Amino acid sequence: MNNTNQAGKGPILELRNLSIALRTGNAGVLNIVENISFSLHQGHTLGVVGESGCGKSILASSLLKLAPNGTEERLSGQVLLDGHDLVPVGEKAMRQIRGHKMAMIFQEPMTALNPAYRIETQMREALRAHKRIGYRESQRLIVELLNQVGIPQSRTVARQFPHQLSGGMRQRVMIAMAISCMPELLIADEPTTALDVTIQAQILALMKDIKEKLKAAIIFISHDMGVIREIADYVMVMYAGELVEYSPCDEIFSRPLHPYTSALLKSIPRSKNNADELYTIRDTVPQIGAMPRGCRFSPRCDCALPRCHEEKPSEIFEGEHRVRCWKYGNI
Numbered sequence: 351m352n353n354t355n356q357a358g359k360g361p362i363l364e365l366r367n368l369s370i371a372l373r374t375g376n377a378g379v380l381n382i383v384e385n386i387s388f389s390l391h392q393g394h395t396l397g398v399v400g401e402s403g404c405g406k407s408i409l410a411s412s413l414l415k416l417a418p419n420g421t422e423e424r425l426s427g428q429v430l431l432d433g434h435d436l437v438p439v440g441e442k443a444m445r446q447i448r449g450h451k452m453a454m455i456f457q458e459p460m461t462a463l464n465p466a467y468r469i470e471t472q473m474r475e476a477l478r479a480h481k482r483i484g485y486r487e488s489q490r491l492i493v494e495l496l497n498q499v500g501i502p503q504s505r506t507v508a509r510q511f512p513h514q515l516s517g518g519m520r521q522r523v524m525i526a527m528a529i530s531c532m533p534e535l536l537i538a539d540e541p542t543t544a545l546d547v548t549i550q551a552q553i554l555a556l557m558k559d560i561k562e563k564l565k566a567a568i569i570f571i572s573h574d575m576g577v578i579r580e581i582a583d584y585v586m587v588m589y590a591g592e593l594v595e596y597s598p599c600d601e602i603f604s605r606p607l608h609p610y611t612s613a614l615l616k617s618i619p620r621s622k623n624n625a626d627e628l629y630t631i632r633d634t635v636p637q638i639g640a641m642p643r644g645c646r647f648s649p650r651c652d653c654a655l656p657r658c659h660e661e662k663p664s665e666i667f668e669g670e671h672r673v674r675c676w677k678y679g680n681i
Contacts, residue, residue: 360433361389362534362567363413363452367427370405370412374421380638382408383591385427390584392534395561395568397582397599399575399614403635405591406571407457410537413569414454415444431535450480452535453528457543459520463512469496470508473527480531495526499556518549522556529560536560537569542577554580576618579603584670587611590636590646597671607673609651645676653677 370383383405390396398406408418415436417423429436431451436444448454456462464472473495474488483491489508496504499522512520521541528536538557542550558581561568570581578585578599585602587595587610595608606612616629633650636642642649648658658676666678 359392361391361430362432363569364389364430365427366430368409368412368429369426370408371424371426372408372417372421373424377639379424381591382638383412386588386593387427388584388586388593388596390535390567390569392567393561393565394583395557395570395581397578397585398569398571398588399573399578399585400588401573401631401635403590404588406573406588407539409588410454410539410569410571413537414448414452415439415441416448416454446480449476449528449533450531451533452537453531453533455521455524455528455536455538455541457540459517459524460512462524463520465512468509468511469515469523473508473523473530476527477530491530495530496523498529499523499526499560500552501526518545518552521545521549521553525553525556525560529564529566532564533566535567535569536564537571539571540573541570543572543574550577557581575603575614587614590641591638592646592674593665593672594647594675595671595673601671605671607671607678608647608675609653609677610647645674 365386365388368383368386369381371379371381373379386409388396398409400406412423412425413429415423425437427437431447470489470492473492477483477488477491492508493504496507501507501519501522507515507519515523542553545553554577557568557570560566570578572578582599585597585599586593587608589610595602595606595611602611603615606615613631617631619628631650636646642659644660645651645654645658645663648654651658655676663674663676665672665674
């Protein structure tokens with residue numbers, strides 16, 4: 351269950367049976383994520399993959415205790431950051447952790463950046479939240495950070511507004527803000543989804559470079575298994591709020607165990623020539639509050655057994671490879 355320990359150090363992040371529920375005004379309490387456990391060490395990237403609606407983004411935002419607007423978040427289990435449990439930590443203390451100990455890169459920077467303020471103003475605010483620095487020093491750091499993420503003419507860009515930048519440039523600004531206080535943990539929520547293939551490759555290369563320079567741990571969320579293969583050391587496959595498979599990256603691509611993982615891998619486009627024959631998984635992810643009785647993937651699974659529709663499978667372990675499926679009494 352735990353990643354390989356580096357130099358005798360414990361994990362930067364460890365989740366123990368984390369469950370997430372949201373209280374909303376109309377729908378009451380909704381159970382979004384159930385019993386997620388994993389650990390992540392310095393210098394490793396965990397890829398979290400699954401279709402839209404599988405709970406990936408809620409999991410990411412909950413680590414920072416950023417509940418969606420209009421909801422109240424309830425966490426159970428443990429979220430251990432450097433061995434300290436964040437579940438009971440209050441909002442005031444979390445403000446000191448966000449951006450400093452761990453930071454998030456959002457999917458759409460145009461909604462994360464304030465359109466009314468220049469880039470330098472927003473970056474300065476992020477720096478001053480955790481560092482006691484003056485205007486000149488902050489200006490020097492802003493230019494340095496923008497250079498670090500590959501933004502040309504960084505002094506000019508710093509004085510521009512978000513709408514004046516391309517999507518790739520805005521994403522680089524978001525990455526610069528996220529690494530400004532050198533966090534131990536970076537959470538990237540589908541940071542390449544809205545970008546074209548060329549810019550996507552540049553952002554992935556930048557993320558790899560940042561991991562090497564900062565020696566940070568990264569959680570990289572995506573629905574694209576091809577992207578995950580490029581960036582991740584470990585892969586966690588989520589379906590309908592549950593962890594269904596976890597493995598070192600190479601192993602999950604060479605020996606996928608869960609039918610859902612296999613289906614995701616089949617969905618990767620192989621070439622332009624067979625684009626019209628792209629494999630699709632039938633039906634959709636079940637709605638929150640209307641989960642199947644047994645395995646949550648069973649209504650869409652081509653190899654479901656009778657018990658799959660009635661009984662919820664437990665996790666099966668083989669070293670670092672874990673799977674939740676009735677196909678495996680023993681791996």
